[in-house]
Amino acid sequence: MIRLLAALLLAAAPAAAQVQGVLLDDPVEMPSFALDGTATTRFSDADLQGRWTLVMFGYNSCPDVCPFTMQNLEAAWSETSLRVRPDNIPQVVFVSVDPERDRETVADYAVFFHPDFLGVTGRQEDIDRLVEASDSFYRLMPPDSSGYYEVQHSSSVLVIAPDGTLRAKLQPPFDPGRTAEFLSMLQIQYRREMIQ
Amino acid sequence: MRSLLLAAVLSFPALAHAGDIAVTEARVALAPPGARTLAAYMVVANAGAAPRALAGVRAEGFAMAHLHHSMEKDGVAMMAAMDQIEIAPGGSVAFAPGGLHVMLMGPRKALAVGNEVVLTLIFADGAEIAVTAPVERIDAGS
Numbered sequence: 312m313i314r315l316l317a318a319l320l321l322a323a324a325p326a327a328a329q330v331q332g333v334l335l336d337d338p339v340e341m342p343s344f345a346l347d348g349t350a351t352t353r354f355s356d357a358d359l360q361g362r363w364t365l366v367m368f369g370y371n372s373c374p375d376v377c378p379f380t381m382q383n384l385e386a387a388w389s390e391t392s393l394r395v396r397p398d399n400i401p402q403v404v405f406v407s408v409d410p411e412r413d414r415e416t417v418a419d420y421a422v423f424f425h426p427d428f429l430g431v432t433g434r435q436e437d438i439d440r441l442v443e444a445s446d447s448f449y450r451l452m453p454p455d456s457s458g459y460y461e462v463q464h465s466s467s468v469l470v471i472a473p474d475g476t477l478r479a480k481l482q483p484p485f486d487p488g489r490t491a492e493f494l495s496m497l498q499i500q501y502r503r504e505m506i507q
Numbered sequence: 508m509r510s511l512l513l514a515a516v517l518s519f520p521a522l523a524h525a526g527d528i529a530v531t532e533a534r535v536a537l538a539p540p541g542a543r544t545l546a547a548y549m550v551v552a553n554a555g556a557a558p559r560a561l562a563g564v565r566a567e568g569f570a571m572a573h574l575h576h577s578m579e580k581d582g583v584a585m586m587a588a589m590d591q592i593e594i595a596p597g598g599s600v601a602f603a604p605g606g607l608h609v610m611l612m613g614p615r616k617a618l619a620v621g622n623e624v625v626l627t628l629i630f631a632d633g634a635e636i637a638v639t640a641p642v643e644r645i646d647a648g649s
């Protein structure tokens with residue numbers, strides 16, 4: 312079934328075979344974790360159940376790539392929202408891997424890009440569990456003389472199905488049309504799998 | 508339409524000329540909450556017959572400014588400082604989101620849409636060009 316979907320995706324975009332996502336061979340269970348943004352915004356493994364979730368890793372001090380990615384993701388998400396059933400519109404979650412600096416700002420940071428986006432961070436062990444389970448990556452770089460440091464992080468976005476398992480990763484630049492296509496095909500495949 | 512026209516008029520000062528070098532579309536991206544650094548973008552064109560090299564930049568109101576390049580390596584997003592950026596005769600270099608950017612570090616005050624930042628581009632031959640970059644909200648695809 313996974314191979315069939317890949318074939319369909321290739322057939323859908325013959326001219327520009329720009330890959331917007333990669334399907335995992337097997338669904339990957341997500342670990343238990345608890346992250347938060349404000350006192351009222353929380354995000355834990357329980358929130359993965361019953362809805363589609365897109366998770367992006369990054370940090371608020373990132374001047375160029377993170378805003379660029381969030382804007383592209385917002386455009387792709389908006390396009391997806393037009394194409395899928397309302398209950399299949401994914402929740403977008405920005406997870407800061409830099410809790411030290413971003414604890415106070417991460418919720419507002421995500422909302423800057425869309426009012427429905429969630430921004431969270433948390434204890435390093437929770438972040439690390441999510442990062443490791445999804446085969447993602449981040450690294451805090453050594454600080455410069457002013458104390459500022461950069462953070463390297465995975466550029467792909469996790470696609471987590473309503474059963475709480477990781478199914479795919481979206482790849483930049485998140486072309487809106489192709490990303491929406493990819494996500495709606497993935498959702499069709501998932502529904503078929505659930506019926507079987 | 509009116510706001511589009513207004514935007515075009517407002518961004519007019521972002522055009523700077525000095526000899527064979529022209530700088531257009533200079534702008535500073537409005538920073539999301541929590542940003543400690545900002546990014547500026549522009550297009551630098553070299554109409555001359557000789558290659559030119561951009562070697563640095565100063566930014567009014569910031570502690571430091573660097574020429575940076577965002578890139579992706581093995582699925583990891585990272586940035587690197589550029590010592591020099593060559594601009595071929597008749598060519599141009601675009602600073603745009605997700606690639607080349609002027610990294611503005613240590614803002615002395617928070618910037619809002621409509622504020623302006625004076626950037627001074629420093630060339631390897633010693634020439635300097637000042638350009639006024641308005642702060643704008645930059646959306647996908649722009």
Ligand SMILES: [Cu+2]
Nearest residue numbers: 375575586610
């Ligand atoms: Cu940078």
